[in-house]
Amino acid sequence: MRTRQIMLPVVLLLAACTGEKGEPGVSGKDGLPGKDGLPGTDGKDGLPGTDGKDGLPGTDGKDGLPGKDGEKGDPGTSKTTVVVHLRDFSSGADIAGASVVAEPGGASATTNASGRATFQDLPTGLYRFTAKAPSLVLAGNTMTASETVAVTSDWTSAVAGATLDFELRIRRYDVDRLNLTTLHTKDHATFQVANCQACHGARKSELSRDPAKPPFHSLGATTGGHASVNCVFCHGTVDLAGQFGNRSGATFRKQVDIAKACLLCHTKYPTSFCVGAQCQ
C-alpha cells in the first residue's frame, strides 16, 4: 500500500517529461494447454438391446438343367401275348375248361386249371374277348351244369412288349335265386363237396402273385397238401351269418376247427407247420 502511493507520482512525472502516450503492447500469447484429467471411473453396463428382426428369405435357386434324352427304345414287335383270367362273378373261383374267343380275328383259347386262357402271337391292336361257360342250377340237391352263358370284356388295347393280363368275371348263377345259407350249412342235404367245387372250384391250382408262394388252398399240391382233403373236412360248416358276404369271413374263421383240420398233418402245430418227415 505504501509502495503504490510512492510509485504513482513517479510515473506521472515521467510522462510529463517525455511526450505522447505510447501505443499499447501486443497481447500475450495463449497459455499452453493444461494437462489431461485423470480417467473417470467406468459407467455401469447398459441393458441388453432388443433382438434384431429375422432376415428376409433368400431368393429361389435357379431351375436345374434338363436331363439327358433317354436311349432309343427297341423297335416294336407286332405280336403280343394276352392272358384272360376267367373267374366266377360271385365266388371268385378260377374257371377251368372254358372257351375264350378274341375279336377281331376269332383266335380262341381254353382256360387252364388256374382259369387262364393264353393267346400267344396275337397281332397288337384293340380286342375284346368273349368267354363262355356252363351256368349252374340246383337240380335236386346237386349243383348241375346247364345252358351256356357268356361274358364279353371291354375293348382292350394289346400293345407290343407287354403281356396284357386281365380278369374277366362270368355270372354262372344268380345268388338271389339260390339259398346260399343252406348251401353253406352242414345240416342241409345240399352241403356236399361236389357242390362246393362246382361253385368255388377245386382250388388246388390257384396262383398268388408270387408263383413261389402258393395261396393256402394250393399249398403242398404235390406233397399231400391242402387239396388232398376235401372241402368239408376243413370247412365243417360255413354258416354265412348275417348279411351275405359281410361277416362271413369272420364267422368262417371261427369254424375252422384247428385241432381237427390242421393237426391231422401239421402234428407240431402251433410250434411248426412241418408235415410228415419234416417234423422228425
Ligand code: HEC
Ligand atoms: C386243409 C383245410 C382246408 C381245405 C381242405 C379247404 N379249405 Fe377253404 N379255407 C381253409 C382255411 C384255413 C381258410 C382261411 C384262409 C384265409 O382266410 O386266408 C379257407 C378259406 C376258404 C374260403 C374263403 C377265402 C378264400 O380264399 O376264398 C373259401 C371260399 C374256401 N376256403 C372254400 C374252400 C373250398 C371250396 C374247398 C374245397 C375245394 C376248400 N375251401 C378246402 C381251409 C381249407
Ligand code: HEC
Ligand atoms: C351256389 C354256389 C356255391 C356253393 C354250392 C357253395 N358256395 Fe361257398 N360261397 C359262394 C359264394 C357266392 C360265396 C360268397 C363269396 C364272397 O362273398 O366273397 C361263398 C362263400 C363261401 C365261404 C366264405 C368266404 C369268405 O370270404 O368268408 C366259404 C368258406 C365257402 N363259401 C365254402 C363253401 C363250401 C365248403 C361249400 C360246400 C359245402 C360251398 N362254399 C358251397 C358260392 C357257393
Ligand code: HEC
Ligand atoms: C392233408 C394234410 C394237411 C392238412 C389237413 C393241413 N395241411 Fe397245411 N400243409 C400240408 C402240406 C403237405 C403242406 C406243404 C408243405 C411243403 O410243401 O413244404 C402244407 C403247408 C402249410 C403251410 C405253409 C407252411 C410253410 O412252411 O410254408 C401252412 C401255413 C399250413 N399248411 C397251414 C395249415 C392250416 C392252418 C391247416 C388247417 C386249417 C392245414 N395247414 C391243414 C398239409 C396239410
